[in-house]
Amino acid sequence: MEYIIILISAVFVNNIVLSQFLGVCPFLGVSNKVGTAAGMAGAVTFVMALSTLATYLLQYYVLVPLGIEFMQTIVFILVIAALVQMVEIILKKISPSLYQALGIYLPLISTNCAVLGVAILVVAKEFTFGSDPHMLNLAQSIVFTIATALGFGLALILFAGLREQMELSNIPKPFKGTPIALITAGILALAFMGFAGLV
Amino acid sequence: MSKLSLITKGIIKENPTFVLVLGMCPTLGTTTSAMNGLGMGLATLFVLTMSNIVVSAVSGFIPGKVRIPSFIVIIATFVTVLQFVMQAFTPGLYATLGIFIPLIVVNCIVLGRAEAFASKNSVGDSALDGIGIGLGFTLSLTVLGMVRELLGSASIFGIKLIEGDGILVFILAPGAFIALGYLLVLFNKLKAKIS
Numbered sequence: 001m002e003y004i005i006i007l008i009s010a011v012f013v014n015n016i017v018l019s020q021f022l023g024v025c026p027f028l029g030v031s032n033k034v035g036t037a038a039g040m041a042g043a044v045t046f047v048m049a050l051s052t053l054a055t056y057l058l059q060y061y062v063l064v065p066l067g068i069e070f071m072q073t074i075v076f077i078l079v080i081a082a083l084v085q086m087v088e089i090i091l092k093k094i095s096p097s098l099y100q101a102l103g104i105y106l107p108l109i110s111t112n113c114a115v116l117g118v119a120i121l122v123v124a125k126e127f128t129f130g131s132d133p134h135m136l137n138l139a140q141s142i143v144f145t146i147a148t149a150l151g152f153g154l155a156l157i158l159f160a161g162l163r164e165q166m167e168l169s170n171i172p173k174p175f176k177g178t179p180i181a182l183i184t185a186g187i188l189a190l191a192f193m194g195f196a197g198l199v
Numbered sequence: 200m201s202k203l204s205l206i207t208k209g210i211i212k213e214n215p216t217f218v219l220v221l222g223m224c225p226t227l228g229t230t231t232s233a234m235n236g237l238g239m240g241l242a243t244l245f246v247l248t249m250s251n252i253v254v255s256a257v258s259g260f261i262p263g264k265v266r267i268p269s270f271i272v273i274i275a276t277f278v279t280v281l282q283f284v285m286q287a288f289t290p291g292l293y294a295t296l297g298i299f300i301p302l303i304v305v306n307c308i309v310l311g312r313a314e315a316f317a318s319k320n321s322v323g324d325s326a327l328d329g330i331g332i333g334l335g336f337t338l339s340l341t342v343l344g345m346v347r348e349l350l351g352s353a354s355i356f357g358i359k360l361i362e363g364d365g366i367l368v369f370i371l372a373p374g375a376f377i378a379l380g381y382l383l384v385l386f387n388k389l390k391a392k393i394s
Binding site (some may be wrong): 019022023025028071072073078079084112113116120131175179180186187192 | 220222276279306371372376377378384
């Protein structure tokens with residue numbers, strides 16, 4: 001039950017792009033075609049799940065026991081950057097076809113603030129549903145991360161569909177490009193506000 | 200390039216928000232009021248200037264292959280310094296800006312200036328460039344914050360201008376996208392008129 005609540009809350013109610021404003025750059029940058037958007041969503045899900053696993057373990061088994069929580073920002077970003085590099089190398093060796101599909105998005109991901117953002121959120125978030133509030137445990141963290149990544153993918157693919165349509169319509173000159181994309185994203189965010197109160 | 204134009208170019212010609220459309224996450228996420236926008240802008244200005252200075256000073260010793268990771272470590276160090284300073288002196292603002300302070304590390308403006316400008320120019324010029332781009336970012340965040348605060352809670356910098364509540368949606372997430380979208384339209388329109 002609690003996993004379903006985490007899932008719905010992270011995908012719809014607190015959508016990472018449309019209500020938390022993380023990962024807006026790739027959201028605006030790689031959303032011109034549905035196919036590209038799906039590739040990016042896959043790559044982000046994969047990297048996010050791995051990096052949160054790594055940073056969660058580091059936080060509770062290294063940083064907290066040593067009392068150096070202030071090193072969080074530096075340690076997390078280094079781990080994520082190294083992980084992305086490693087994933088790239090391993091994928092190239094083991095599964096060239098998957099590398100073909102995700103490869104070009106991987107370098108973009110290390111500067112995607114959603115990945116670092118989720119890693120920080122997971123260790124700072126209290127799970128308030130049910131009897132007593134407690135910090136997320138490892139399983140809940142992973143579910144939360146994957147759900148967040150799915151929410152990112154959902155927003156990205158929906159938005160790419162809208163932008164494919166927009167290519168065909170006649171848009172006033174000052175609105176062309178980013179402005180109309182932002183306004184559309186705003187309307188999409190309005191629609192997602194309808195999910196508030198669902199959990 | 201003259202010293203003055205290094206500072207002023209960030210404000211209009213190479214404005215990070217309205218022209219280059221970089222660093223969208225903090226731009227949208229922290230501008231619920233003019234004060235928050237100003238705070239976030241100044242925080243980024245600090246990290247940008249300091250990291251530009253250090254990157255420019257040490258870039259001669261760093262091998263090309265480990266350039267980017269080294270820049271990230273330098274930036275992350277200054278973000279950690281900033282976190283300490285803000286926790287000590289402006290705990291309220293630090294709590295409001297929340298996750299967006301550590302996320303300055305992955306702000307593309309900061310890494311972009313380190314790679315594109317500071318690693319190729321002198322320390323003095325890099326410092327001025329950091330201040331200029333930082334000021335441009337601060338200015339656009341403050342303007343967006345003012346617009347959203349005016350529409351959303353009918354006040355500017357916390358001073359109530361009109362009695363009543365304002366349109367709440369401009370404080371919430373959708374309002375951020377829509378307000379920035381229309382500001383960009385206005386900016387494009389003005390630019391077309393001038394040229």
